[in-house]
Amino acid sequence: MGRAPCCDKASVKRGPWSPEEDATLKDYIQKHGTGGNWIALPHKAGLRRCGKSCRLRWLNYLRPNIKHGDFSVFEDRVICTLYASMGSRWSIIASQLPGRTDNDIKNYWNTKLKKKLVAVLSPSLAHHQLPSPQTISSFMSSSLSYPPQQAAVQPPSAQDIDFANPTGQFQVNKDGYGSSITYDGGSSSGASYNVSSASSCSVANGASSDQSASYGYYPYQGLQEEKETLIFADGRWTHGAVVADKSWEVNFPAMANYGFHEINQLNSTGISTCSFLLDENKVGGSVF
DNA sequence: AAGTCCTTCAACCGCACCTGC
């Protein structure tokens, strides 16, 4: 005997969601949360839907900050890199692309990205053969040069960044292969500092050593456009109207495989420390 | 203009895993 179905299929509605159903579900979750029980949620919300259907609709379409539309070249690379290393673990891949859902990425891979790769790899593949994760892995490491080659990075001098003036801007310029980070200390310093080919930037901002909060920022976490700006002002980092919080912290497993640059700043009354990590834990330069 | 084929993607299905009892 198989297990009982999660809901009575005869009494629940199936198929596409209407705008009214969307509004009902969204309104209910925003007011009451999910309550940790998706099965009971549709009854409480007054929806004739299966709990699993509600969960899927919320996670894939209705929840805030969902990103729809074209995938960037950078996202392509993240997907290909992770697919090459772990296969079709869509939920894990999605966790590295904020705003994207596993369903989105799975659909994108199956309908577009896989074909793109087949086209690029076609000389080395038999007719209509799909690339294996191993093939993609080999391709990514040999041909695409991901991550970008490390550029020679000179550590900034104390004159480059005005640490006493917490109004500087870091501009992250995405190029599809990684990012460059430009720091503009503002008019008081009149200086700017450029880190070419950096692939990540993180900021630690603590009022005191035991209360410090760490904010990780990576190019694929929130940055959608070719050029966007992180601004530090009034003791906090913002990206557009969004104020940085702990959710910006990212643990990107693939990053551990590559050298990367990191800007790390500690703020007490003002920013006091800046260090660049050039290759995993190797500190390339620091200013105090 | 009409019919057919192709592509996309929201939604469903079934299974594995997790958790509480």
Add this chain to the structure above:
DNA sequence: AGCAGGTGCGGTTGAAGGACT
């Protein structure tokens, strides 16, 4: 330890719309 219910995940389906003939 074993069971049952809930959740999460990956594979698959099918409706809708666009492209092609």
